[in-house]
Every structure is written in structure tokens, then in C-alpha cells.
Amino acid sequence: MGRYVARRLLQMIPVFIGSTLLIFLMMYALPGDPVRALMGDQAYDPAVVESIKRDLGLDLPVWQQYLNYLGGLLQGDFGTEIASKRPVAEIIAQAFPVTIRLTLFAFAFTVFVGIGLGVIAGLRPDSVRDRGLLTLTLVLISMPSFVLGYLMQFFFAFQLGITTPTVQDSESFGDLLLPAIVLGSLSLAYVARLTRTSMAENLRADYMRTAIAKGLPKHRIVGVHLMRNSLIPVVTFLGTDIGNLMTGAIVTEGIFNVQGVGDAIYEALFRREGATVVGIASLIVIVYLITSLLVDLLYAVLDPRIRYA
């Protein structure tokens, strides 16, 4: 187990370096210049631009810039924004907790409601409630989150007046409820479908017949025998989904005006603030890599047949 974790952690290093390098290259090698963006539409002196670039190390070759950046990152230095002169670490420290809260909220919603609906449908395959659920999830999957977001905003804020159209306080749980539901709805639909399919399949398994024949109480059959075996594909999906939820937050945070990572990265992109974009992206990649490791470890908990040497 320990050796397996160590090996996986070592394998993460090239993937992490590769992903950050790719984002770095996309940010710095493609056209678009942060110092030019600083000048806006005004006329500017090329010499001034050159000297600012030299001060920031932007005149170096890209590979050297990347090494400098990576070196700083390893020492916990995320760099500084060019326009505002704010350290990127400060921006991240301010925005990350908000997004993590939103993501966890959406994740909890996905897990409980998604698995719950999947169980309800999967226990009676082909019943009316099963068909209804599958139709509902198909509709949810076909709605991009901005569509659902604005529909929710329109009905709950403008028609019914229950909530405010945008989030007033990004720290408050009540305010984050609607954005979290919108953010989690796509994953919810996938989780419900996966759970349902997996349960419907396992209902026919031999161990289920044995459990029923033994006369076990129903909650034990469903809760222990059926659920534990059916949840493996769902757990795989959920693990890779946290990273998607964090980037999906770019859209949701934009619609509901939540001051989180999505908001910060979206703004930074248009000002070509490479350090902010790469910094936040690297953190999201780390979250993605760690959750996929945790998922693989969870397999062993759910399925004792899987052992890691």
C-alpha cells in the first residue's frame, strides 16, 4: 500500500510538470502581451515596454521563464501580477476558499441527491419512476450550465423573488445554494444514471440472490451488498469530477457574481496575467491528480478483491 502510494506520487510529477508546462506555453508562447495590455489603447513608447519586460524577465526565452517560474513555485512563490503588483498567492488565498466551499457544496449535492435518485430508480428498473428519472437526467445533461443558471436566476429571483439574482456575500452558505445546485446539476445527472445502471446490473448478481435467500433484512441487502458493489463506477466518476466542478465554477461564478477562483482566472485571462492563470491552473491540476489517487485508494476499501502491492 505504502509503496503503491509512493509510486503513484512519483508518477504524478511528470504529469504535473507536463500539464503546467503546457498551460504555461499556451499562456506565454501564443500571441497576447500583458505589458501591451497594461497600456490599453493609448500610444506607448516601445522602449518603456521593453524595459518593463526586462525587469519582469519576460524578454528571456520561454523555457528559461518556465524554469524561473517553476523554481519560484517550489519555494512557494506564485509570482506577482503585472498590472496590480499584487502577489498571486494573495489573490489565490482570497479566491480559493470561496471556490472550494462552492465546489464542496455542489459536490455534496451531487453525491447525496445523485446517488439517492439513482438508488430510487435502480431498485425498480423499468418502472415509471425509473423512466421519469432517466428522462429528467437526459434533460439536465443537455442543458449547458449557463442555460440552467439563467433559468434558475429568472425563476427564483425575478419571478418568485425568493433569492437575490446574484450572490451578495460569497462567504454565506445560503447565498451559495443556488450556484451550487447549478454547478452540481450536470454531475448529478451523470451520477444518478451511473448509480442506476450499476444497481440494475448488480440486482441480478449471484451474491444478491444468496443474500436474499439467507433472509437478511432488506436494509442490509441494499445498504451493504448492493450499494457497496454498485458504487465503484460512481466513485471513479466522482473523483475525476472535482476538477471539472472547479473549472465549471468559471461559468457559475460569472453568472452569480461569486468572487472565487473562476472569477479571478477569467479576469486574469483577459489581462494576460500569466502568473495568475498558471498559478490557479496548477492548483486545479494538483487537486485533480490528488483526487484521482484518492479514488484509486478508495477502490480497495470498497472492493476487498483489489489489493495494492
Place this chain on the structure above:
Amino acid sequence: MPEKTADTVRKTAVIDNPAPETTALVTEGPSAAKARSLWSDAWHDLRRNPLFLVSAVLILLLLTMAAVPGLFTSASPRHADLANHYLQHPNWGNFFAPDWLGYDGQGRSIYARIVYGARASILVGVGVTLLVAILGTTIGMLAGYFGGWLDSVLSRITDVFMGIPYLLGALVILTSFEVRSVWVVMLAMAFLGWTQIARVARGSVITIKQADYVVAAKALGASTSRILLKHILPNALAPIIVVATIALGGYIAAEATLSFLGVGLAEPTVSWGVDVSAGREQLRNAPYVLIIPSVMVSITVLSFLMFGDAVRNALDPKMR
């Protein structure tokens, strides 16, 4: 719902009208009916699947809309007349007229923009799917067939691309382009999206390359390119097509999301995502300016999803 409907429909079709089956047998000869290939078997299934028929009709309609929008409306999507302000509400009874769905903030016919917007969505969706299928299949086949160091390198590259969240990567690439034509958006989305198909293709090629017919072809001295193109590719195609058709709907949604965020297509290209984005300002007073193109995006994605579902059920032997 999808897999089960396919099942029940097939059964009833067989029970209800055995007559056409037997006549087919007589006319086509026994050999044709006995050994149906995977593809003709799938087609046999699909024709009887209502889900497939509904989505196919919707997709045909959308494709016609994309190809010849002039058939559906005489109005121009770019003709702006501020006299037709968005507060002049839609004329719901006046079907297919320019004012049927009302006018947007700049006095352009929403119906005309819906019709003309289909082209961008379909073009990007189909284009990205084709590019991704070609790129992913090539990479996956090379990795799966040759194995060894090539496989390790290609698989690690796949891991790296998979580690980058799709939306974030697309945002980073697209913001650096001043002019974002349909092609730029398509290439950027394909550049990031090929990983899933590469993995699927690699997996199925690894299984297929041990098959007897591949060994036989090798023993007969067939060249590598012949083995790959004539023997492996046709047999590895089914799972790739399944993944690609289901992904198509997702790409259309992604294009709309990117256009909505202001980094995908932009004016003067007529696109549903751009229209949704423009409709935000009138959400309180004229919600239909935003809701109509949103619903259109959803219907399109839904048709392609149902289509992909039906194709998967027909091609996947496990569903039988």
C-alpha cells in the same frame, strides 16, 4: 430508458410482423439473413428505435437549417431595426414570420438569428468531433499497435492533456486569439479534446492485434500500414464511433459555453452562445431574448445525445 426501449421495441417488432422478415429472407437469400455484420445488425436495431427516429429527424432538420437557412426564413439575422425594440413582445401566433419570436436588443429578428445560428453550432460540433476522432484514433492506434516506448510516450502525453481541465485550457488558448473564426474555435477544442478517444482506440487496438486474422495477415506478409488500415481500423471503429457521437452533443454545448463566456465565436458570426450572452442584459424585462437561444442549444444537444445513446445501444453487444 434508452436501452430498454430498444429491447422491447425489437421484441414487439419481431412478434408483430414476422411476415416482412420471411419475405426478406426469400428475396435476399438465406446467407444474407444468417450472418448479419455488426453494422447491418445495428442498422436493423436502429430503424426500430423510436428514440433514434425522433433524434434523427431533429438532426436532419438542424442540418438543413445549417445548410440552407434561407428555406426557413426570409429575414436576415443581421438586419437591425431599432424600431423593433426588444420590448415589442413576440408574436407567438405568427408562425415562422420574422417577428414570431420577437426581436433582440438591437431590433434583430430572434427567429432569423435562431435559424442562422444553427450553422455555427453544427459546424463546430461536427468539425471538432471529426478532428478529435481522426487525431485520437491515430494516436491511440499507434500507441496500442506498436507498444513499447512509443506507447509510454504517447500515453504520458495523453495523461498530461487529460490533467488540463477542458474549459480552462480552451479559455487560455482562445483568449490569445484576437480574431476567433469558426476554424480557430474548432482547432482549439480539438487540440484539447482527443484524449478520451485515444484511450478508447488504444484499448481496443491492443485487444484486436492479438486476433487470429491479424496474426494471419502478418504471416501472409501484409505490410504494417495494410494491417493497421484494412484489418485493425475497421474492427476498432465501433467503440470510437460510440464515444464520438456521444461527445458531439457535448462539443456543441462547449462551443455555446465558450461563446457565452466571450472567448468562442463572436459577432458578426451568428451564434446561439453569443445571443445568450447578449440577452443577459434584458433578462428581467425580456427574458425570451435569452431563453429562446438557450432552449435551442439544449434541444440540439439533446438530439445529439439521444442519437448517440441509440447508436451506442445498437453497437454495444453488451446491451443485447
